[in-house]
Each structure stands twice: as structure tokens, then as C-alpha cells.
Amino acid sequence: MTTTTNGRGVQTTTTGHLTFGTVKPNSGLQNAIKKSRADIIGEISASGMKGRGGAGFPTGVKWNLAAAAQDEHKYVVCNADEGEPGTFKDRVILSEYADLVFEGMTIAGLAIGATTGIVYLRGEYSYLRPLLEAVLERRRGQNLLGENVLGRDGFTFDITIRMGSGAYVCGEETALIESLEGYRGEPRNRPPFPVDTGYLGHPTIVHNVETLAWGACILSKGAAWFKGIGTDKSTGLKLFSVSGDCERPGVYEFPMGISIAELLREVGGEGAKAVQVGGASGHCVPAKEFARTLAFEDIPTGGSIIVFGPHRDMLAIAHNFLEFFVDESCGQCTPCRAGTVKLLEGVELLRDGDCSMQYLRELCSLSETMQLASKCGLGQSSPNAFLSIVKHFQDEIMGRTDLATAGKE
């Protein structure tokens, strides 16, 4: 376990050694500079990498679509809005391996034919900005950014940083683009997709911080290396943000496909009652399912792992998550705006021991409507935690009489 402190006194904890620290600086970009655009994308496609932000869209496919679009202006956006409860790996990556992220963005820019990169950094991480600006300035001085990058004729690329202003929904890629354009961060209807009509109407690829850093590693170490790790459908390594009831919380790197039980052993979380995988919008997995794996084909995740010890009140957890969604829903569509409030009220009825089985079933059917009818991922996934807690812990949440231990606030 290593604990380091970045320049501004912010502690970051990583357990074990991350691959990001072992890759030769800028070797990925140097390799990319010698390749054709098609070959760079070919390498990323061959690695089988899927986006690390949670949705798991194949990165190579996204680059291909953007590369094929005909436009003088294209954009590479690094999504550093990291707002999912329980996620902090992007903060650690930006604190310790910012170069690798910028290298990945530059490679992506070369591959799709973009000249501008934008980092959308959440307002809560403002303290990282001076460090990131300094790294960018140094990279300009080293000709890793700017005109004719590393001597590649005609390849001009630079990166700017834009700050978020405290809205979780702005992590959704179309809301992020609205925000960059100066509007309320309200998700757009899709299609059109950003790869076609993105920032200011131009083709734009939006990627999670970690995806971009792995992109640089893949160009450095080769697609075969990445593909050789993980499972068939979920290749490569993944960072996990681990918090909650365990002995060693922090950022971990594991191959995709690791089981929850194995992960709990590594972090000192054996004996947990349940694990929340994927943050507030993810699923609550009970102990009897700890053999399940963290992979796109089983339980997909952006890497947030919150461990719940045996003494935790599952209803209080559902309550906390639903308060989050009520607060963060952009309010644009009714299933999400009204649905999250109804679910929160439902949890409060359960807490007070006032919820009939009939009404609980109605709440579950409302949840399914929200999953289907909400406009963006926020409303589509906000009922997940509630539904999984109802499913696995029904015994615990019905007929409550003990107001003192139930719920908070």
C-alpha cells in the first residue's frame, strides 16, 4: 500500500502498484505518431477495450465512427466529472498520472482527426486544476502538444480544461456537451450521437479518464497484451474505487472478471452483508451472490465498490441513494423527476413501518416504468439500488417497528 500526497496536500491512496506507473512516458504516443490513423484505431479495436465510464461501449467503434465523420473540427473530450457515489479513481489517475491521460487524448485526437481536446473537470476537483495546467504547459514545451506534435507533419493538437459547477448529471455525455456550450446540463435525445453531432455540432468523442489512460498503455504495450488479460468479453485491467466497511479502502487495479469474493479478500471486506457495485446507479449484490464477477457480461461497473458490513441497515442505504437522485435529477422528464420523489417517499413509509405489500409492488412497477421511460441513464438507473434491496432484503425492510435504528434525518 502506498500513500502519497500531491502538491496541494491532498492525500491519495493506491493499494499495490498500478500499471499506469510502469508504462514508459509517451511511448504510446511515439508509437502512434509512426502509424496511420486506421492502424491506431485498429490497435484499440483489437485490444477489445470497452469504455471505463460504466456504459461499456467499445472504444475502437467510437473512434471509427468519429474518424469516418467528415468535418474540419472534431473534439476529444475527457469526462472528468466523476460524480458517481463511491468513485474516486479518476481523481487518483489525474493526480498521479495526468500525463498518461493527456497522452491518451492526444492519441485519440490523432486517430480521429481532432485538433482540440477538452477536459471537463468537476468543480469539486478544482484543487487539481493548477497541477493539470502545469502538466499541460510542460507538454506544450516538449512538443507533445501544439503544432506538428513530435514532428508529425500537420498534426496539431492542444488541450484545454473546463470546470463543472456541481451537477452530477453533467457526467452524462450529452449533458456534458450542453454544459460546455453554455447551457443547463440537460441530457439530449439520442440520436444524433456525439460522434456525429457533438460539441458545437461537430463530431466529438467523450471518454472516461481511465479509458484514455488505458488507450495510451495499449499503444505502448500492444493490443495483444491488453486482450490477454481479463475475460473474452471484458478484456484488460480495470481500476476499482473501494470504500465502506473494509480494512483497506482505496484504489485497486484488477483484471476484469474478478469475483466479488476475491475482491473482498484483497480489500479486507470478508464478512460483508452486501456490496454496492457501480455506485448509487448500480446494483446491490447480497452475500449469497459474491461468486458473481465484475465484467460487462455479468455485473458491469465503472468501478465503484461500496462494502456494507453485517450491521448496516439496507433501508437507510436505499434512502441515502434516493435522496441523491432526487437532488440530482435534472427534472426534464416526468418518470425521473416524479418517480425518484415517489420512491424516496416509499422508502420513508417502509422506514416508519407504514408500507403495505400492495404499495411496495406498485413502487416496484413504477421503478420498471422509470427504467424504460426515462430520457437518460440517470432516471433509467436510479431505481436499480431500490429494486435490488427490495428483492434481496425484503425480510429486513417490511413491518419495521424500530424507528430509532431506521433511516436517518
Next chain:
Amino acid sequence: MLQTEQDRLRDEIQRWGMVYGKERSALIPILQEIQRVHSRISDFAMQVIADMLDIHPVEVYGVVSFYSFLDWKPKGRFVIRLCRTISCDMQGKDRLARQLENDLGITFGETTPDGRFTLEWANCIGMCDQGPALLVNDHVFTRVTPDRIHDILEGCRKVFGVHAAQTLQEQLV
């Protein structure tokens, strides 16, 4: 507001217009600068920004009201944001909330009468492995215990009126 103050704010906004441009995409960066310096975005500021970017003031208001870090209401010099999300909740954020309210004499959502402190809730601030965590303006405090609240507030009081942003770090870390 005095005429001179309005003129000063107008000039300031024009200067940010030179830095960020006068396109719609410059709106949020300009609002962020005004918020940072003045702890609020007044009606007058919104009007001037709208004129400069050639958009309706209602558009500016719509943006200010959407983002939780932008505010029309005056905020304190120090905005304290305590994380209320699950990992910090499990690590004892309720006790910090109680102590903050006791030491500041206000409840969440309020600003102290002297204009120094605003107390707010935050959703997960990405410090979940080191909770409970809170932000004071741009500075993050981790593994906070109730007895440390007093020191954190004293650190703020000492630098009040000075160039708070830089000095706060020196005082507190």
C-alpha cells in the same frame, strides 16, 4: 449598489469577455469567475453578461439556477460543503453536521450573519475512502472528526479578508 461599484463590475465582466470570448460557450466560465470573486451572481451581473453575449437575461438566470455552485443569493466568503453520500454517511458525517451547526450557529443552507460562512450539503466529492470529507471552497478535508471542526473554522477566520484561497491552505494543512 453604488454607481461606481456597478461600473467596476461591468468592467470586470468585460475583461472576462476578452479572456473567454463572447460566444455562448463562454457563459459558464465567466459566471464561474464572477461567483468566485463575489460569492454570488447578482441580477445586475446577469444583465451585463447577457448583454455582452447577446442573449436574454432569462437564459443566464436559467443557467445560474441549474448549477449548484452558481448562486444568485449572496454566499459566505467560505462555503463549507459536507459530503452526505453513503460512504461518508457510514463514516460518521452526522456527527460532523451536528458540530458544524453548533459551532457556526446556523443550519444547512444558511449563511452566518457576518457573511463569513455558508453551510451546505455536497453529494459525493470523491474522497470516499478517506471520509467523512468536506470541502471549504476549493480545499478538501478528509477523515474529519467532530473535534477538528473548530480548528478548521478558526483557520478560516484567521485568513478572512486576506487572499483567502491561497492562505487557507497554508493555515490548515
